[in-house]
Amino acid sequence: MSETGENLKKCILAVDDDVIILTRISSILRNDYELVTINSGMRALRYLELEKPDLILLDIRMAQMDGIETLRKIREMEGRRDIPVIMLTGVESKDIVLESARLGICDYLLKPFSSVTLLERVNRVLGQEEKKEGRL
Numbered sequence: 001m002s003e004t005g006e007n008l009k010k011c012i013l014a015v016d017d018d019v020i021i022l023t024r025i026s027s028i029l030r031n032d033y034e035l036v037t038i039n040s041g042m043r044a045l046r047y048l049e050l051e052k053p054d055l056i057l058l059d060i061r062m063a064q065m066d067g068i069e070t071l072r073k074i075r076e077m078e079g080r081r082d083i084p085v086i087m088l089t090g091v092e093s094k095d096i097v098l099e100s101a102r103l104g105i106c107d108y109l110l111k112p113f114s115s116v117t118l119l120e121r122v123n124r125v126l127g128q129e130e131k132k133e134g135r136l
Contacts, residue, residue, distance in 0.1 A: 009034045010126050011051075015044040015070065016059035016088060021111065025057060028115045029122060041070030048080050055126055060089040060096055068096065071103045084125050088113075 011034040014025045022037040029035050036053065038044045042065055044058075056074070060067035067087060075081050087100045087108040097108060106125050109118065 010054040011036065012055045012057060012122065013038065013044065013047065013051075013053040014057040015039075015041065015062075015067070016057075017062040018059070021059070021088070025118065028118050032119070033122070033126075041065035041067065041073075044070060045073055045077075048074060048077060052080060053083060055122065056083055056085045057122075058085055058087055060087055060100070061091070068099055068103070071100065071105070075103055086121060086125060 009032070012029060014022055014029075014035060014037045016022050016025070016037075017039050019039065022039065026035050026037055036047065036051075038047055041062055044056075058067045058071060062070075067089075071085060071087075074083065074085070081104075084106045085104070087097075087105050088111055089096065089108060090111040092110055100108060107121050109121060
């Protein structure tokens with residue numbers, strides 16, 4: 001056989017203005033996924049003009065441009081509308097969750113989240129659980 005799946009890791013874009021959260025996400029996911037961390041919505045949009053990750057982890061509360069506005073702009077981008085998004089939030093707000101759902105998120109996580117929970121949610125969205133369990 002040729003190359004292993006190591007070079008075929010799915011790419012996750014993590015967007016949060018808190019470096020501690022980005023570091024934590026990176027430490028949890030870096031063994032299983034290629035990870036790009038960005039600390040603002042504007043930088044994320046610039047990245048998305050050039051790249052298309054398999055999943056976006058997007059914080060709701062960020063300075064300058066919050067996650068909801070960032071998500072709106074992502075959904076307007078040609079060829080980027082279908083990227084699955086998991087919203088991250090430190091505050092449980094029904095309105096924010098409903099607005100996020102209207103914009104097509106696939107899940108949301110309350111901070112602080114456990115390593116196990118983050119990995120389970122990401123694996124579920126990217127279909128990794130089925131592969132690991134031999135169901136595909």
